[in-house]
Amino acid sequence: MFVITISRQTASLGDEIAAKLADELGVKLITRDFVIDNWLSEIADEHDLHMLRETSKYYLRTAQNGQTYKEYIIERLKKEAEEQSLVVLGLGSQVIFKDYAHAVHIKVICSDKGRIARIKEKYNLNKEQAIRTLDLSDRKHRRYVHRLFDKDWENISLYHMSINTDGLDVKEATNLIMHLLEMKKENPQPLYKEHKEEEKRVSPRQDIDFVHESERDFAEILDMYNIQWEYEPSEFPLEWDAEGNIVLGFRPDFYLPEFDTYIELTTMKQKYVTEKNKKVKLLQELYPDVSVNIVYKKDYHKLLQRFGVNDVKEVEGDDDE
Amino acid sequence: MNNQKIGEKVFDKEEIQNRVLKIAEEINEDYKDKEPLLIGILKGSIYFLSDLSRQLKIDHNIDFLSIGRFQTTEGPREKVKITKDLDLSIRNKDIIVIEDIIRTGLTHSYIVKNLKPRRPKSLSLCVFLDCKEQRLVDLPIKYSGFEMDDRFVIGYGLDYEEKYRNLPYVAEFNA
Numbered sequence: 307m308f309v310i311t312i313s314r315q316t317a318s319l320g321d322e323i324a325a326k327l328a329d330e331l332g333v334k335l336i337t338r339d340f341v342i343d344n345w346l347s348e349i350a351d352e353h354d355l356h357m358l359r360e361t362s363k364y365y366l367r368t369a370q371n372g373q374t375y376k377e378y379i380i381e382r383l384k385k386e387a388e389e390q391s392l393v394v395l396g397l398g399s400q401v402i403f404k405d406y407a408h409a410v411h412i413k414v415i416c417s418d419k420g421r422i423a424r425i426k427e428k429y430n431l432n433k434e435q436a437i438r439t440l441d442l443s444d445r446k447h448r449r450y451v452h453r454l455f456d457k458d459w460e461n462i463s464l465y466h467m468s469i470n471t472d473g474l475d476v477k478e479a480t481n482l483i484m485h486l487l488e489m490k491k492e493n494p495q496p497l498y499k500e501h502k503e504e505e506k507r508v509s510p511r512q513d514i515d516f517v518h519e520s521e522r523d524f525a526e527i528l529d530m531y532n533i534q535w536e537y538e539p540s541e542f543p544l545e546w547d548a549e550g551n552i553v554l555g556f557r558p559d560f561y562l563p564e565f566d567t568y569i570e571l572t573t574m575k576q577k578y579v580t581e582k583n584k585k586v587k588l589l590q591e592l593y594p595d596v597s598v599n600i601v602y603k604k605d606y607h608k609l610l611q612r613f614g615v616n617d618v619k620e621v622e623g624d625d626d627e
Numbered sequence: 628m629n630n631q632k633i634g635e636k637v638f639d640k641e642e643i644q645n646r647v648l649k650i651a652e653e654i655n656e657d658y659k660d661k662e663p664l665l666i667g668i669l670k671g672s673i674y675f676l677s678d679l680s681r682q683l684k685i686d687h688n689i690d691f692l693s694i695g696r697f698q699t700t701e702g703p704r705e706k707v708k709i710t711k712d713l714d715l716s717i718r719n720k721d722i723i724v725i726e727d728i729i730r731t732g733l734t735h736s737y738i739v740k741n742l743k744p745r746r747p748k749s750l751s752l753c754v755f756l757d758c759k760e761q762r763l764v765d766l767p768i769k770y771s772g773f774e775m776d777d778r779f780v781i782g783y784g785l786d787y788e789e790k791y792r793n794l795p796y797v798a799e800f801n802a
Binding site: 307308332391408488491492494527528529530531532533562564565567569597599601604605608609 | 705706712733736737762
């Protein structure tokens with residue numbers, strides 16, 4: 307499931323792009339009108355709905371259900387996003403879904419000249435009237451996001467991509483966004499946490515004091531497949547003395563949280579392997595629900611060869627491992 | 628073809644065809660009122676997929692996916708990514724991923740992780756050779772042709788430097 311948020315300048319073709327995207331992807335389009343007609347109408351009377359159409363300040367008011375309209379919209383949007391993919395136009399959705407790994411945030415802009423021309427044509431206005439309309443409308447968009455979310459709507463760091471429709475039509479812009487979406491599907495991560503996550507993935511491996519170089523190589527293979535890992539996160543007590551003090555424990559090398567599985571590499575001399583095998587056997591007896599997989603020296607070297615780590619490339623088949 | 632590189636036969640043509648027929652019968656039964664989409668992982672799965680498909684009596688579609696590695700300048704030296712994506716949508720469809728061999732399961736965990744967010748109705752794996760002893764992560768393998776040890780084998784889709792895929796049997800590779 308994914309969410310595409312579209313923020314747009316008035317008459318920038320943002321509305322048309324959002325509609326086309328929803329149509330092409332076969333997903334639900336959520337606009338301000340939809341929210342007012344279908345969601346807010348459940349908790350607001352006619353007067354409230356009128357005010358909600360008119361002023362952003364009203365979204366901070368408490369509704370009949372005890373929530374502010376803003377809180378209610380956020381809750382409904384997030385619930386909807388749990389159930390299906392969405393294209394959301396406006397509503398501060400770029401902020402609401404800023405931490406959402408499967409969201410793509412798009413800003414659609416256009417030069418004043420282009421927007422004025424579109425407004426003139428659409429509403430049959432003269433140039434001055436068109437400028438005034440744009441000014442008022444942009445101000446409303448800006449105020450809504452600032453008032454409700456304390457964010458500057460024009461700050462481009464809120465978006466994955468800004469599209470200038472001066473030189474692009476709706477179809478081209480839609481294709482660009484769909485292309486970006488496909489890329490993000492392969493590497494979902496929230497816009498705001500991007501840098502932190504990058505640091506998390508890259509620097510800890512350099513900072514971690516791996517006991518063996520083989521563990522560093524194995525971490526590299528896991529990174530290659532984008533598999534989350536933790537290095538020696540838990541120690542399992544295996545034997546206790548008469549007083550209940552732990553006298554033997556076992557700390558598997560890696561934990562793969564997505565698979566709830568521990569991995570133990572046994573790449574050292576045989577006499578240590580025997581000792582380690584004993585520990586693993588004990589662990590499996592004492593903690594039958596804990597999944598531990600052991601990689602033996604022979605298998606480990608085959609793994610390195612297959613993945614080309616450390617420039618060892620002897621046997622090359624398909625990419626399947 | 629360098630026949631000296633082709634070692635002892637591990638599974639002959641007849642054994643393979645019998646096993647493929649058995650798997651097809653299981654799939655025919657399990658998916659009798661459905662129309663699954665078989666996704667072949669390129670290139671190793673093509674022979675297994677085409678034989679299996681021809682033995683299926685139920686309606687089904689076919690698509691292909693390819694995974695490759697590319698160099699990165701930061702972080703891990705190489706990353707895995709999809710080099711040929713599906714042509715068909717898998718949303719609300721019953722998916723059977725077809726693969727020639729699964730060893731550690733790392734590649735296939737990547738594939739499953741990639742396909743699941745596309746919201747298929749169901750997702751299972753069908754593998755020709757299953758190297759269970761080398762498995763590091765759990766995978767939803769529903770159909771398995773043969774269990775395999777850690778020998779390097781060629782034929783029936785499995786290659787050595789892109790050769791020997793077309794052998795109608797599986798044999799050890801003489802390095």
